[in-house]
Structure formats: structure tokens, C-alpha cells
Amino acid sequence: MSPWRHLQSVPRISDHTGSATAVKKVKSWYTECLSSHQLCLQASTPQLPTRVIRIEGPFKARVHTPGVERSEYACLSHRWGGQVMIRTTTLTLGQYSVQLPWDELPKTYQDAIQFAHALGFSYIWIDSLCQFPFLVICARPGFPQLTRS
Numbered sequence: 001m002s003p004w005r006h007l008q009s010v011p012r013i014s015d016h017t018g019s020a021t022a023v024k025k026v027k028s029w030y031t032e033c034l035s036s037h038q039l040c041l042q043a044s045t046p047q048l049p050t051r052v053i054r055i056e057g058p059f060k061a062r063v064h065t066p067g068v069e070r071s072e073y074a075c076l077s078h079r080w081g082g083q084v085m086i087r088t089t090t091l092t093l094g095q096y097s098v099q100l101p102w103d104e105l106p107k108t109y110q111d112a113i114q115f116a117h118a119l120g121f122s123y124i125w126i127d128s129l130c131q132f133p134f135l136v137i138c139a140r141p142g143f144p145q146l147t148r149s
């Protein structure tokens with residue numbers, strides 16, 4: 001049976017995820033989640049992952065290595081498709097820890113960071129920027145099965 005069977009479709013809120021109407025609606029869902037869902041009330045503030053993006057403004061973010069800090073954070077779940085995403089490697093970690101090159105980020109990443117910022121999150125986890133050393137599995141003949149960047 002589908003785990004989504006309890007979800008119902010809702011009327012369209014806005015044409016743009018970043019609109020004030022959309023942000024306000026999602027904030028209200030999040031507030032309701034934290035204040036009235038039995039399981040969510042019992043959840044403690046999570047420890048941040050090994051690496052996470054620290055959001056410092058609507059157009060400013062950097063890779064952060066938090067240690068044992070606890071904080072709520074957003075996660076971007078997305079399809080990679082055939083694109084080679086910008087990613088943190090041994091060569092880029094130093095630069096990205098100071099500031100991510102905003103103009104080089106895919107629009108999906110920019111939108112997710114801006115939306116998380118609008119919702120009040122200070123952190124967001126994005127796989128290609130936060131998994132490090134990045135593991136690439138390639139099954140094509142002639143390519144290594146597993147590589148570390």
C-alpha cells in the first residue's frame with residue numbers, strides 16, 4: 001500500500017515557490033508540524049550532518065563542517081539527470097568553505113537556498129556539495145567503478 005495514501009491534493013497556492021504567499025503557507029505548515037504532530041513534538045533538534053551548507057543570506061552561502069552542532073536544517077532532494085553538478089572536492093573545499101560561487105550554482109540549488117532562507121533555516125543539506133569526499137559510481141566500461149574526488 002502506498003505510504004502517500006493519506007496525502008490529499010490541495011488548491012494551487014502560488015505560481016512561484018519563492019512568492020511571499022508560498023513562503024507564508026509553508027511556514028504555517030511547518031509551525032503546525034512542530035506544534036501539533038505527536039511524533040514531531042517528540043523529535044529532538046538533530047545533530048547537523050558531517051557537512052552542510054550554512055545559509056548567510058538569500059544569495060550567500062558556504063560549506064560548513066559543523067562538528068557536534070545541533071540545529072534544524074533543510075534538505076534538497078532532487079534528480080541529477082545527466083548533468084554534472086557542482087560539487088565539493090579536495091580542490092574546492094577551501095574556496096567553498098569561505099563562500100559558494102553563487103553564479104555557478106544550478107538554479108535548483110539557488111532556489112532551494114533562497115527558499116530555505118525565507119523559511120528561516122540557517123542550514124541546508126545538498127548532496128553534491130555536502131558529501132565529501134564525493135563518491136562516484138560509474139558502471140560504464142573503461143571507467144573506474146568507484147572514484148574519490
Ligand SMILES: [Zn+2]
Pocket residue numbers: 032033034037040
Ligand atoms: Zn510534523
